[in-house]
Amino acid sequence: MANTELAFLPVAGIRLATIGAGIRYQGRDDLLALELAPGSTTAAVFTRNAFCAAPVTLARHHLSQTAPRYLLINSGNANAGTGAHGLDAARACCAALATVADCRPEEILPFSTGVIGEPLPVERLTAALPALLERLDADAWPVAARAIMTTDTVPKLGSRTFEIGGQTATVTGIAKGAGMICPNMATMLAFIATDAAVAPEVLRACLTAAADRSFNAITIDGDTSTNDACVLVASGALGNAPIVDLTSAESVALHAAVESLCVELATAIVRDGEGATKLVTVRVEQARDRDEARRVAYTIAHSPLVKTALFASDPNWGRILAAVGRAGVEELVIEDVNIWLGAVQIVTAGGRAADYTEAAGAAVMAEAEIVIRVALGRGAVAAEVLTCDFSYDYVRINAEYRS
Amino acid sequence: MANTELAFLPVAGIRLATIGAGIRYQGRDDLLALELAPGSTTAAVFTRNAFCAAPVTLARHHLSQTAPRYLLINSGNANAGTGAHGLDAARACCAALATVADCRPEEILPFSTGVIGEPLPVERLTAALPALLERLDADAWPVAARAIMTTDTVPKLGSRTFEIGGQTATVTGIAKGAGMICPNMATMLAFIATDAAVAPEVLRACLTAAADRSFNAITIDGDTSTNDACVLVASGALGNAPIVDLTSAESVALHAAVESLCVELATAIVRDGEGATKLVTVRVEQARDRDEARRVAYTIAHSPLVKTALFASDPNWGRILAAVGRAGVEELVIEDVNIWLGAVQIVTAGGRAADYTEAAGAAVMAEAEIVIRVALGRGAVAAEVLTCDFSYDYVRINAEYRS
Numbered sequence: 001m002a003n004t005e006l007a008f009l010p011v012a013g014i015r016l017a018t019i020g021a022g023i024r025y026q027g028r029d030d031l032l033a034l035e036l037a038p039g040s041t042t043a044a045v046f047t048r049n050a051f052c053a054a055p056v057t058l059a060r061h062h063l064s065q066t067a068p069r070y071l072l073i074n075s076g077n078a079n080a081g082t083g084a085h086g087l088d089a090a091r092a093c094c095a096a097l098a099t100v101a102d103c104r105p106e107e108i109l110p111f112s113t114g115v116i117g118e119p120l121p122v123e124r125l126t127a128a129l130p131a132l133l134e135r136l137d138a139d140a141w142p143v144a145a146r147a148i149m150t151t152d153t154v155p156k157l158g159s160r161t162f163e164i165g166g167q168t169a170t171v172t173g174i175a176k177g178a179g180m181i182c183p184n185m186a187t188m189l190a191f192i193a194t195d196a197a198v199a200p201e202v203l204r205a206c207l208t209a210a211a212d213r214s215f216n217a218i219t220i221d222g223d224t225s226t227n228d229a230c231v232l233v234a235s236g237a238l239g240n241a242p243i244v245d246l247t248s249a250e251s252v253a254l255h256a257a258v259e260s261l262c263v264e265l266a267t268a269i270v271r272d273g274e275g276a277t278k279l280v281t282v283r284v285e286q287a288r289d290r291d292e293a294r295r296v297a298y299t300i301a302h303s304p305l306v307k308t309a310l311f312a313s314d315p316n317w318g319r320i321l322a323a324v325g326r327a328g329v330e331e332l333v334i335e336d337v338n339i340w341l342g343a344v345q346i347v348t349a350g351g352r353a354a355d356y357t358e359a360a361g362a363a364v365m366a367e368a369e370i371v372i373r374v375a376l377g378r379g380a381v382a383a384e385v386l387t388c389d390f391s392y393d394y395v396r397i398n399a400e401y402r403s
Numbered sequence: 404m405a406n407t408e409l410a411f412l413p414v415a416g417i418r419l420a421t422i423g424a425g426i427r428y429q430g431r432d433d434l435l436a437l438e439l440a441p442g443s444t445t446a447a448v449f450t451r452n453a454f455c456a457a458p459v460t461l462a463r464h465h466l467s468q469t470a471p472r473y474l475l476i477n478s479g480n481a482n483a484g485t486g487a488h489g490l491d492a493a494r495a496c497c498a499a500l501a502t503v504a505d506c507r508p509e510e511i512l513p514f515s516t517g518v519i520g521e522p523l524p525v526e527r528l529t530a531a532l533p534a535l536l537e538r539l540d541a542d543a544w545p546v547a548a549r550a551i552m553t554t555d556t557v558p559k560l561g562s563r564t565f566e567i568g569g570q571t572a573t574v575t576g577i578a579k580g581a582g583m584i585c586p587n588m589a590t591m592l593a594f595i596a597t598d599a600a601v602a603p604e605v606l607r608a609c610l611t612a613a614a615d616r617s618f619n620a621i622t623i624d625g626d627t628s629t630n631d632a633c634v635l636v637a638s639g640a641l642g643n644a645p646i647v648d649l650t651s652a653e654s655v656a657l658h659a660a661v662e663s664l665c666v667e668l669a670t671a672i673v674r675d676g677e678g679a680t681k682l683v684t685v686r687v688e689q690a691r692d693r694d695e696a697r698r699v700a701y702t703i704a705h706s707p708l709v710k711t712a713l714f715a716s717d718p719n720w721g722r723i724l725a726a727v728g729r730a731g732v733e734e735l736v737i738e739d740v741n742i743w744l745g746a747v748q749i750v751t752a753g754g755r756a757a758d759y760t761e762a763a764g765a766a767v768m769a770e771a772e773i774v775i776r777v778a779l780g781r782g783a784v785a786a787e788v789l790t791c792d793f794s795y796d797y798v799r800i801n802a803e804y805r806s
Contacts, residue, residue, distance in 0.1 A: 050735040051728030051753070081724045083754020116721020117755050179708065221707040226725050304624040304707070304793075305582065305801055312802035318519020321484045322629050325454030332453040350454070351486020352520050390707075395795050398708055399715035 009159040009170045010138040012195040013037035013235025017135035018147035021128035023121055024076025024114060029147040031128055033097070034071040034191060035136050037235045042068045043203040044109070045211050047228035053080030054087045055110040056227060058094065062106045069107040071191060071231060072097055074114075074125060075148050075176070080226040081117040089120040096126035100133055113176060113189050113227050114150050145174040148189055151397055152178045156268040160257040164240045164250045169196040171257045175265040179220060179274040179398060190215065190230040190265055196254060197236030199244040206255045207232040214262035218386040219301050220273040221394070232258065270386045275393030278310050279369045285382040286375045292329055293383035296374060299327035300385075307390030310370065315361025317346040324374055336377025342370065412562040412573045413541040415598040416440035416638025420538035421550040424531035426524055427479025427517060432550040434531055436500070437474040437594060438539050440638045445471045446606040447512070448614050450631035456483030457493045458513040459630060465497070465509045472510040474594060474634060475500055477517075477528060478551050478579070483629040484520040492523040499529035503536055516579060516592050516630050517553050548577040551592055554800055555581045559671040563660040567643045567653045572599040574660045578668040582623060582677040582801060593618065593633040593668055599657060600639030602647040609658045610635040617665035621789040622704050623676040624797070635661065673789045678796030681713050682772045688785040689778045695732055696786035699777060702730035703788075710793030713773065718764025720749040727777055739780025745773065 014036060018029035036042065044063055046056050062068065072093060079086045090112075094105040101108075112120065145155035159172040177188025198206070211230050236242065243250045271279050282300045287293035300306055303323040309316040320339060325332070334350035342364035345353045364370060417439060421432040439445065447466055449459050465471065475496060482489045493515075497508040504511075515523065548558035562575040580591025601609070614633050639645065646653045674682050685703045690696035703709055706726040712719040723742060728735070737753035745767035748756045767773060 049725060049728040050732065051724050051737055078721070081721050081750065081753075081755060083752065086754070116719075116725060223706055223708045223722070223725060223729070226721075226728060303626055304797070305626045308798050308801035311798065314802070316519075318481070318484045318629075319626070321454050322452060322519060322626060325452040325629060326626070329453065334454055347484065349486065350484075351489065352484060390798060392795050392798050394707070395711050395714065395793060395798060398711035399717070 007159070008141045008157050008172050009161070010141065011170050011172050011193045011235060013040060013237030014193045014233065015136040015138050016140035016144045017132050017137065018140060018143045019128050019132045019135065021074070021125050023074050023124060029143060030075045031125060031132060032073040032144050032147040033132055033136070036069055036233050037237055038069070040067065040233050040235045041198055041200045041203050042231060042233045043200065043207040044229060044231045045207060047226060049226045051081060051226050053078050053112060053227045054082055054090045055079055055112045056229060057087060058090045059109040059111060059229065062109055065106045066104070067107070068109045069103050070097060070101060071109050071111065073111040073148055073189065075150055076114040077112060077118055077120050078114045078116045078227050079112040079120040082119060085119065089122045092122050093125055097129050100129045109231065111189055111227070111229055113148060116226060141172060141174060148174065148176040150176065151274055152176050152272055154268070154272050156265050156272070158261050158264045160261045162253040162257040164196055164238070164253070167238055167240060169194055169238050169240070171261050173261050173265055175269060177269045178272045188215070188228055188269060190262070192231065192258065192261060193233040193235060194254065195235050195238040197238065197240050197242040198234035198254065199242050202243050202246055202251055203232055203234055205246055206258050209255060210259040210262040213259055214266040217384060218266045218270050219298060220270065220276070220388055267386060270388050273388035274397045275391040276388030277391055278389040280310055280387050280389065281371045281384055282387060283371060283373045283382065283384045284376065285373065286377050286379055287381045287383070288379035290381050290383055293381050294385065296324055296327045296329060296376065297383055297385040299323045300372060300374070301387035304390055310365070310389035311391045313362065313365040315341060315346070315358060315365045317341060317361065320372060321347055329376065333377065338375040338377070340373040341365065342367070410562070411544045411560050411575050412564070413544065414573050414575050414596045414638060416443060416640030417596045417636065418539040418541050419543035419547045420535050420540065421543060421546045422531050422535045422538065424477070424528050426477050426527060432546060433478045434528065434535060435476040435547050435550040436535055436539070439472055439636050440640055441472070443470065443636050443638045444601055444603045444606050445634060445636045446603065446610040447632060447634045448610060450629060452629045454484060454629050456481055456515060456630040457485055457489035458482055458515045459632060460490060461493045461497065462512040462514060462632065465512055468509040469507070470510070471512045472506045473500060473504060474512050474514065476514040476551055476592065478553055479517040480515060480521055480523050481517045481519045481630050482515040482523040485522060488522065492525045495525050496528055500532050503532045512634070514592055514630070514632055516551060519629060544575060544577060551577065551579040553579065553581070554677055555579050555675050557671070557675050559668050559675070561664050561667045563664045565656040565660040567599055567641070567656070570641060570643060572597055572641050572643070574664050576664050576668055578672060580672045581675045591618070591631055591672060595634065595661065595664060596636040596638060597657070598638050598641040600641065600643050600645040601637035601657065602645050605646050605649055605654055606635055606637055608649055609661050612658060613662040613665040616662055617669040620787060621669050621673050622701060623673065623679070623791055670789060673791050676791035677800045678794040679791030680794055681792040683713055683790050683792065684774045684787055685790060686774060686776045686785065686787045687779065688776065689780050689782055690784045690786070691782035693784050693786055696784050697788065699727055699730040699732060699779065700786055700788040702726045703775060703777070704790035707793055713768070713792035714794045716765065716768040718744060718749070718761060718768045720744060720764065723775060724750055732779065736780065741778040741780070743776040744768065745770070
């Protein structure tokens with residue numbers, strides 16, 4: 001685990017606490033609570049995996065009932081694939097925290113991340129709750145970022161500020177994720193908070209748009225998790241008049257700050273991709289529509305052959321071309337396709353660029369950050385996906401994860 | 404390379420020859436010709452990758468013109484992603500062989516397999532053709548199977564017999580492929596021949612059906628090649644009355660023999676999957692239609708997390724469940740889903756089976772051949788996909804392939 005100092009700004013109205021409950025790991029914190037000031041508004045997006053985890057089901061239900069006062073997150077156990085018992089376990093955790101915190105169970109959103117299919121150790125988790133709540137602290141964001149890690153090697157934490165009528169508002173967030181990463185309308189786990197007062201519908205629109213441009217545009221291994229969730233809280237502690245108009249300058253500023261932070265956190269997740277040695281942007285241009293552009297970008301980003309070539313710093317561009325060809329684009333005219341590796345054009349009109357040299361391709365591939373750009377020659381729509389390479393360590397990490 | 408004796412039966416009317424042309428490899432044969440007796444009928448299926456290789460384009464065109472007399476196959480260079488020059492190179496090879504063999508260029512079907520995007524060394528290839536044709540031999544199937552290998556570690560060759568009106572007909576075939584394997588209506592390279600006389604439309608129907616149940620139901624890494632092709636030749640040397648009726652006993656016997664051989668060759672390809680240590684059958688039952696069953700099966704078979712767990716012999720069945728959940732099945736009712744690992748039920752009604760034990764799961768995962776069976780509880784349609792695990796060696800082989 002990297003021990004770098006994490007820069008962040010606390011968010012008025014939000015306090016955090018972590019503790020080691022011994023859920024799976026020993027010698028580290030694995031339980032996190034966020035306390036949200038009364039009057040906070042909360043928006044969330046969740047995984048689209050049909051086998052969503054019990055806490056996802058319960059959090060979605062609670063959020064539809066009332067405004068949350070606490071987020072409760074454990075790492076080490078996903079409480080997914082656990083059937084009716086899993087739902088009972090998630091309910092028991094919320095009930096126990098409600099008792100300690102003197103609130104209603106439906107004011108608590110539960111989240112879990114870790115191994116799928118094992119029973120959540122409810123007693124160990126609930127036994128830690130009284131001590132957990134005694135630690136609530138507005139400055140606990142860095143330890144919070146560490147407490148939710150599983151195969152992550154670095155914590156992910158960032159902050160932004162934006163202006164509201166002469167006041168400076170803050171947005172701070174944490175995220176976790178390094179494998180089983182191919183978010184679908186949501187992500188791994190990310191918890192973001194602002195001290196601004198924001199109406200729920202504005203908050204929801206802001207989160208959906210920001211997630212679409214960040215967490216929903218990354219992939220490490222194409223495996224969409226059962227537990228993905230991304231939460232955005234507005235505590236209102238800043239005292240501004242609530243942002244109610246989606247087109248207002250304040251709303252635009254909020255959106256820009258949240259999206260910028262989400263992109264930073266999503267990029268940090270890809271950089272920390274299991275076994276990753278390279279950060280790769282796949283940009284597909286000149287598509288007929290966004291679906292088509294994303295389909296081609298994801299086909300390249302998921303190709304094990306492209307990913308192992310990236311690991312090897314091998315400009316084996318034929319594998320990129322083959323991935324474009326199998327992406328299922330109807331009536332693709334290969335003579336209209338151009339492909340670049342960084343600034344080096346590798347494919348012109350569907351064939352190897354006349355002035356391409358292996359040396360030029362190899363120079364780009366040796367970089368730690370690589371851009372693959374594909375122009376389909378069919379339209380004007382572009383899309384980007386962030387991904388990483390595929391290394392021995394990906395296999396090692398995922399072969400050893402449970403043993 | 405394994406040196407086991409390969410059992411096979413020669414096919415009357417078919418002669419083969421191999422030679423080392425130094426296309427990419429040194430010290431081994433990399434060029435193969437099959438000579439088809441006059442009057443042979445030929446069927447072929449090709450890759451659906453939009454970036455299909457130059458030889459695929461030309462072979463498809465030649466086959467539409469006339470009955471082939473020769474198949475010409477090189478390994479080491481795919482002649483794909485090579486644009487107009489690549490097509491000229493494939494044409495030049497056919498023209499050169501036509502001169503040596505005294506036939507027309509359109510009577511030759513060219514095939515290439517190997518690295519994508521490098522110019523085919525036409526001179527080295529054509530210089531070897533006169534010596535190549537002097538070696539034609541009906542018993543050269545084993546050396547032919549070796550000459551078309553690239554990252555394959557074992558040659559793939561098999562034979563079947565079937566009865567036609569008291570006579571015994573033979574079907575013999577070879578195949579290559581170990582990576583970039585996710586055939587789509589065709590496969591890697593496979594060349595199959597029978598001495599029976601078969602009408603072209605019966606031969607086509609037979610090949611399409613057999614490929615669908617064999618080469619089109621395997622995946623190693625999800626990467627559909629630019630060069631996939633599967634050819635079935637009927638030399639007619641047996642002297643039987645040509646099989647013209649798809650519903651005749653002879654046609655059914657032919658189909659059974661060809662399909663059985665294709666399944667053997669396809670299974671051999673998966674066993675030889677780059678870095679593979681396990682042979683895995685993914686069977687999805689109780690689907691509403693075949694598309695849905697195949698989609699779920701392929702999602703499991705392509706999941707890097709499932710494949711690394713298989714490599715580790717880790718019964719991490721949560722990863723299987725997560726793959727089912729993200730396969731995009733509309734309105735999947737997770738309470739209706741059951742999953743087995745071999746004979747061990749791991750998921751009942753969407754959750755962990757009550758009597759499941761890690762020891763039972765681990766015992767299945769320790770086997771070299773594993774069956775994952777998923778019942779969706781939605782209908783009566785089933786589909787199977789053959790795949791392999793994902794190991795350190797897959798990364799090594801594909802990181803080092805060109806270096």
